[in-house]
Amino acid sequence: MSRRRADAPATHPRHERRGEARAPAVVATLTAITLYLALPQQLLVAPRYVLPALEVLLLLPLIAINPRRLTRQTKTFRILSLTLVLLIVISNLVALGILVHELLNAQVEDGRALLVAALQVWLTNVIAFGLAYWELDRGGPVSRTQLPRDQLPLADFRFSQDENDDAVGEVADGASGTSDWVPSLPDYLYVSVTNSTAFSPTDTMPLSTRAKLLMSVQSVSALLTSLLVIARAVSILH
Template sequence: MSRNRANAQIRHPRHKRRGEARLPGVIATLAAITLYLALPEQLLIAPRYVLPALELLLLIPLIAINPKRLTRQTKAFRVLSLTLVAVIAMSNLAALGILVHELVYAGVKDGRSLLVAALQVWLTNIIVFGLAYWELDRGGPVSRTQSPRAELPLADFRFSQDENDDAVQEVADGASGTSDWVPTLTDYLYISVTNSTAFSPTDTMPLSTRAKLMMTVQSVAALMTSLLVIARAVSILR
């Protein structure tokens, strides 16, 4: 057996309870904040720096609790992390609503800035829903790596790795039941990207009601951005 196959059961962060790295989540959050800061003034629901400042205030204690790896979780930690995602999501959905209103009722003529704003909203939509799936599925990133599988909450998503135990050996060796695989932020961002481009699940299926509702909201938001906003902006440019 190759070294990679032989080491399949000790490569994953669940082993030795090392926890998932903090940095990817911080980068994703800062990217969403930066995209919001770059939006045109008319799409903001508050002074430009108010919501980003609030989001940073929520992010700082989360980094302080788990500066390098996500291994510790308290009730306050869960409240802060979920509140942060909710603030980013609501501000982006509000920006999308204002953008649609501007197109329909305000007769926007600046098609170029509109295209850029639509792209910013669409990218933020991908990031924030990826973060939401990451924070909620199976109890969140700390629970997924620190708790035994028997104690994990019910899954919100079914990944292909969760059902690969009976596949060919080189596939089965990386399955959840064999290598103790659990999803990380990259996996949830992938779900978010495919849901925003295909407007439906691809290889990862939503299981819980809340996952289905969130994917529905994301798909509708992405569809509105793609079909209504961008199509209108292109017509303006002609």
């Protein structure tokens, strides 16, 4: 039998008010920080441990506020979480800019190190923008699970589940209007991966201006990494 909105409190985690698990976001953030730490020194704008240490300092109070599940949100929590994501995004874009500058204006001898650095920047790009989409869409991860749907801020992204209410039963049962589905971090990381590989939206469409701008910046940076940086590194290897 098809699940209905009236049954959602018993069948869907959103209405249990448990919130998203904290661990996936922590793992993604620490992965991005580790990738930055492993970059060559010439791609860093500050001493190697300065930015990672600052990012960890921003992450710790976020874990303290919501240690296991994301259920509480204060103004301070929101500012800290957005600042952390912004710092990761900007530091990685700066590293990409320096990498491109080094390729265009310097003699590059170590092609293998350059190729590894390019892959690190690309992967960090995927994680950073996935976290950014996750933090911004519909008010962020806390709002998406804790607020009634009619009180959610306007969506930045339209997922396929938001349009599947009139599909066949096994598809419609998982749709937003039927099961009260909302996206979680893996959904936004998937959006980020597809945007970084296809350089355009695939099954998830940006709705707001800020979402379109973010996806544009990500696409251009991924394109630079893929076509210019990696291509030049491979040519050096030969």
